[in-house]
Amino acid sequence: MRSVSPILQVVLDTPLRHGFDYLPPTAAGIRARAGQRVLVPLGRRRAVGVIAGLTHESELPAAKLKRALEILDAEPLWDPVTFALLNWAAGYYHHPPGEVMFAAMPVALREGGGALRRELVWRLSARGTEMLAGGPRLGRRQQELIRLAGAAGVAAASIAAAGLGAALKTLAARGWLESIERPEAAPDAGSGCQGPALTADQDKACVAIGGALDRFGAWLLHGVTGSGKTEVYLSLIERVLAAGRGALVLVPEIALTPQLVARFQQRLPVPVVALHSSMADGARFAAWRAASTGAAPVVIGTRSAVFTPMPAPGLVVVDEEHDSSYKQQDGFRYSARDLAIARAQRAGIPVVLGSATPSLESLANAAAGRYLKLKLPERTGRAGKPRVGVIDLRLHAARDGLSQPALAAIERHLGDGGQVLVFLNRRGYAPTLFCPGCAWLAPCQFCDARLVVHLRRARLSCHHCGAEQAMPYGCPRCGSELRPVGEGTERVEALLAQLFPAAPLVRIDRDVIRRRGDIEAALASVTGGRARILLGTQMLTKGHDFPEVTLVVVLAADQGLFGADFRASERLAQQIVQVAGRAGRADRPGEVLIQSCYPQHPLLQCLITEGYEGFAARALEERRAAGWPPYSHLALLRADGPARAEVHEFLRHALATAPASPRAGLRLLGPAPAAMERRAGRYRAQLLLESQARASLHRCLSAWLPRIEALGPSRRLRWSVDVDPIEVD
Ligand code: ADP
Ligand code: ZN
Ligand code: ZN
Numbered sequence: 001m002r003s004v005s006p007i008l009q010v011v012l013d014t015p016l017r018h019g020f021d022y023l024p025p026t027a028a029g030i031r032a033r034a035g036q037r038v039l040v041p042l043g044r045r046r047a048v049g050v051i052a053g054l055t056h057e058s059e060l061p062a063a064k065l066k067r068a069l070e071i072l073d074a075e076p077l078w079d080p081v082t083f084a085l086l087n088w089a090a091g092y093y094h095h096p097p098g099e100v101m102f103a104a105m106p107v108a109l110r111e112g113g114g115a116l117r118r119e120l121v122w123r124l125s126a127r128g129t130e131m132l133a134g135g136p137r138l139g140r141r142q143q144e145l146i147r148l149a150g151a152a153g154v155a156a157a158s159i160a161a162a163g164l165g166a167a168l169k170t171l172a173a174r175g176w177l178e179s180i181e182r183p184e185a186a187p188d189a190g191s192g193c194q195g196p197a198l199t200a201d202q203d204k205a206c207v208a209i210g211g212a213l214d215r216f217g218a219w220l221l222h223g224v225t226g227s228g229k230t231e232v233y234l235s236l237i238e239r240v241l242a243a244g245r246g247a248l249v250l251v252p253e254i255a256l257t258p259q260l261v262a263r264f265q266q267r268l269p270v271p272v273v274a275l276h277s278s279m280a281d282g283a284r285f286a287a288w289r290a291a292s293t294g295a296a297p298v299v300i301g302t303r304s305a306v307f308t309p310m311p312a313p314g315l316v317v318v319d320e321e322h323d324s325s326y327k328q329q330d331g332f333r334y335s336a337r338d339l340a341i342a343r344a345q346r347a348g349i350p351v352v353l354g355s356a357t358p359s360l361e362s363l364a365n366a367a368a369g370r371y372l373k374l375k376l377p378e379r380t381g382r383a384g385k386p387r388v389g390v391i392d393l394r395l396h397a398a399r400d401g402l403s404q405p406a407l408a409a410i411e412r413h414l415g416d417g418g419q420v421l422v423f424l425n426r427r428g429y430a431p432t433l434f435c436p437g438c439a440w441l442a443p444c445q446f447c448d449a450r451l452v453v454h455l456r457r458a459r460l461s462c463h464h465c466g467a468e469q470a471m472p473y474g475c476p477r478c479g480s481e482l483r484p485v486g487e488g489t490e491r492v493e494a495l496l497a498q499l500f501p502a503a504p505l506v507r508i509d510r511d512v513i514r515r516r517g518d519i520e521a522a523l524a525s526v527t528g529g530r531a532r533i534l535l536g537t538q539m540l541t542k543g544h545d546f547p548e549v550t551l552v553v554v555l556a557a558d559q560g561l562f563g564a565d566f567r568a569s570e571r572l573a574q575q576i577v578q579v580a581g582r583a584g585r586a587d588r589p590g591e592v593l594i595q596s597c598y599p600q601h602p603l604l605q606c607l608i609t610e611g612y613e614g615f616a617a618r619a620l621e622e623r624r625a626a627g628w629p630p631y632s633h634l635a636l637l638r639a640d641g642p643a644r645a646e647v648h649e650f651l652r653h654a655l656a657t658a659p660a661s662p663r664a665g666l667r668l669l670g671p672a673p674a675a676m677e678r679r680a681g682r683y684r685a686q687l688l689l690e691s692q693a694r695a696s697l698h699r700c701l702s703a704w705l706p707r708i709e710a711l712g713p714s715r716r717l718r719w720s721v722d723v724d725p726i727e728v729d
Helices: 080-092 097-103 125-131 139-151 158-159 165-173 202-211 229-242 260-267 280-295 302-306 336-347 360-367 405-417 489-501 518-525 568-580 602-626 644-656 694-711
Strands: 002-011 020-023 037-043 046-058 119-124 177-182 215-225 247-248 272-275 298-301 314-321 350-355 371-374 387-392 418-423 432-434 451-453 458-461 468-470 483-485 505-508 532-538 550-554 590-597 631-642 666-679 680-691 718-723
Touching: 002 037, 002 097, 020 037, 046 097, 080 097, 080 302, 080 336, 119 125, 119 139, 119 158, 119 518, 139 158, 139 165, 139 177, 158 165, 165 177, 202 215, 202 229, 202 371, 215 229, 215 360, 229 247, 229 260, 229 350, 247 302, 247 336, 260 272, 272 468, 280 298, 280 458, 298 302, 298 550, 302 336, 314 336, 336 350, 360 602, 371 387, 387 602, 405 418, 418 568, 432 451, 432 550, 468 505, 489 505, 505 518, 550 568, 568 590, 568 602, 590 602, 631 644, 631 694, 644 666, 644 680, 644 694, 694 718
Parallel strands: 215 350, 215 371, 247 298, 247 314, 272 298, 314 350, 387 590, 418 532, 418 550, 505 532, 550 590
Antiparallel strands: 002 020, 002 046, 037 046, 119 177, 432 483, 451 458, 458 468, 631 680, 631 718, 666 680
């Protein structure tokens, strides 16, 4: 039907790809606009939705159109650019738009509460000022109210709370006080401390990007750890603020880098808010609101902060752009790094992608001229590159994970007063519990995986599904005594404590760093110099700098050389370079030792002799030869369910309905079981869609997904699409 009054196209927080049409609520008041939340009737329930758009046409006959109950927001939740980005992202990731919108809003708003209102404020009017000059006689409460309100104003809510409602009524009636609306109170501004004078390289980067702030540009800032990338961000943000605009800064994990937020807050003369998932809902909503009103012009946040509404951003920064935590791995599977670029493009502003180990995609984009690359090759106040060596584990057997040459180096560095960092990306005591009598390996009941031994807690734990059980006393099959095989950080900790009893050790991994504050405490003992040995997983490779560390030992690097995933070697190289980069300072050049059974492996050799860029060039060649991204584009159709046959049957049916044509350069591979076929009791399998051209991949998905939906798989089966997956095994 055609209607004169607008029809609301409403999306709900459901997996449906289509929206619902409603007539606007009858009550006059708020004008309906796209991006507002709206309360609608849905069957016998009421649901909160978002107005995705307005139309005058509906496929439904007028009699069938229901009326929305209430528009919940006076203003759209998002600024127009961010709202457009959300719609674009729903299309790009082929994800239901309702789920996208709800994923992009603070929890406090999803249920329909916390409407984005402006605060009503009462302040002294011109007439009031004039009358007060005459020294009128006023009651005690009236005086108090005038003192509170002043010219700056006081929130109506505070007046009521102070019991000054009657005084307000009188003074407002006389016209001495007037009301205005303003955005709610802003968080405190920082002190605007001066930063250090920039180095020549930093200055070059700031001049290049600073000279192009009025337009979109993607800048890849490749700078080793400690080269001063953050100073470059800060300096650019200062310029952007001076021009009256704001900045959005994305970081991989704030919980691990509490000092970073403090550094921004200290340096910038405006309110800076943080947004991340370990914040309480209320605090997060308050920060989101401060960002959306412009009260806090600088936002530092993790992945989902890319959707934060901001009235006038002038710069987007993605720090550690290679970090895989930018990709959401379930539900709405977006890449915040890629969306940050799309957002900057829409806003016509620059985006800076910073990393010591840029992703191969970004390096390829720079090589193709799509990104502009800037380098910070020197560490500020530091010695040159650390010496890197490989310890051949075939010649030097390891005891509890550490070879003799590694132990000797640790002893030497400790003796010279240095700190030692041992990196092992595996927590727990041992990855397997083995029976020497019958070769039984403790399996997870629910996954195709072994249980990890956590000796101190005397438990076995599955790192894939979280299942736990007590340590068995003997082999359940033959009764023999069981033996933990392989090593995790807990075991290496025990060995180091035994061999170097005089060297206090700090372990950093997810088993010991559980609560907020743990990481600060651990880092304080490291930077305070008390701890001599620092042992941990990839948590160590993020954000922190350890200037007193002179030796880095990398254990169990080989998993990455032969990982099933095509990105395994890229991740390994990034981890090694990141952890190596934490070490050394001017008077003490660092030393890095990598233990490996494959010291001649070309990727390892390349990394050692030519550094990360040499490695990246070689790895990109391999990708090109194999036709992997960034030289092709991928999407995965994943499915899982309690029965293997059903999962594969569903994928075969899906494959049969696929519109893919080889002529368009598309290939469909599978169905194939996932590398870990059974996880948490569900069988997993997938179809891989590969294309030379991004556009044909998306055309195929657009035509295909409705057909898959029409297959109507059983409720026990789950399926999803992952565009640009970062794991394909
Ligand atoms: P990155 O972000 O690349 O790891 P940072 O910006 O954190 O590097 O800088 C590393 C350290 O060097 C910090 O302690 C920072 O204060 C200091 N630093 C950065 N730039 C300069 C400079 N131009 N002069 C002096 N010190 C600097
Ligand atoms: Zn046994
Ligand atoms: Zn499991």
